[in-house]
Amino acid sequence: MSEAAQRGLRLFEGKAMCSRCHAGFNFTGESYRNIGVGMAVRDPDLGPYTVTRDDPDQGAFKTPTLRDVARRGPYMHDGSEKTLEDVVAYYDRGGVKNPWLSSDMKPLRLTAQERADLVEFMKALTGRIDPEVSRPPDLPR
Numbered sequence: 001m002s003e004a005a006q007r008g009l010r011l012f013e014g015k016a017m018c019s020r021c022h023a024g025f026n027f028t029g030e031s032y033r034n035i036g037v038g039m040a041v042r043d044p045d046l047g048p049y050t051v052t053r054d055d056p057d058q059g060a061f062k063t064p065t066l067r068d069v070a071r072r073g074p075y076m077h078d079g080s081e082k083t084l085e086d087v088v089a090y091y092d093r094g095g096v097k098n099p100w101l102s103s104d105m106k107p108l109r110l111t112a113q114e115r116a117d118l119v120e121f122m123k124a125l126t127g128r129i130d131p132e133v134s135r136p137p138d139l140p141r
């Protein structure tokens with residue numbers, strides 16, 4: 001991994017708090033979280049809530065894996081973020097406020113360099129993975 005991607009990994013697990021949700025070997029905790037995507041409209045898509053009618057689920061979507069993420073896009077269930085740079089800017093703003101927003105979503109106050117490093121890290125998750133990166137991080141479950 002490049003130096004920038006390594007800095008990005010440290011941010012991913014540290015200041016940017018991404019690994020609170022994108023945890024483990026495949027960078028997904030498999031959990032459903034409300035990160036505010038699509039919540040700024042009058043009649044938002046409430047995700048699994050439409051099936052479960054369980055209140056904490058409102059607007060929660062499954063945390064996707066970040067493997068090969070640079071090959072996908074547009075991002076999020078509604079394709080509302082075009083690029084990985086847009087995704088990082090979204091998280092930097094702390095998502096869209098709503099009553100069910102995950103408490104792990106906070107404005108991050110990243111510098112331009114830090115945002116670029118996070119994007120480099122996600123690009124490094126494409127294809128053949130550096131053994132150092134694919135080692136599952138030691139995280140609380």
Ligand code: HEC
Pocket residue numbers: 012016017018019020021022032033034035037060061062063064065066069072073074075076077078084087088091092102104105118
């Ligand atoms: C509170 C949990 C949570 C945190 C913290 C979080 N994510 Fe996510 N992430 C999600 C969920 C849930 C989705 C899917 C949202 C949707 O589809 O609307 C997602 C989607 C994404 C996507 C889009 C993937 C795709 O295939 O569309 C990327 C890229 C991403 N996150 C990167 C990050 C980065 C980088 C950080 C840290 C800056 C981060 N995430 C922090 C839960 C989280």
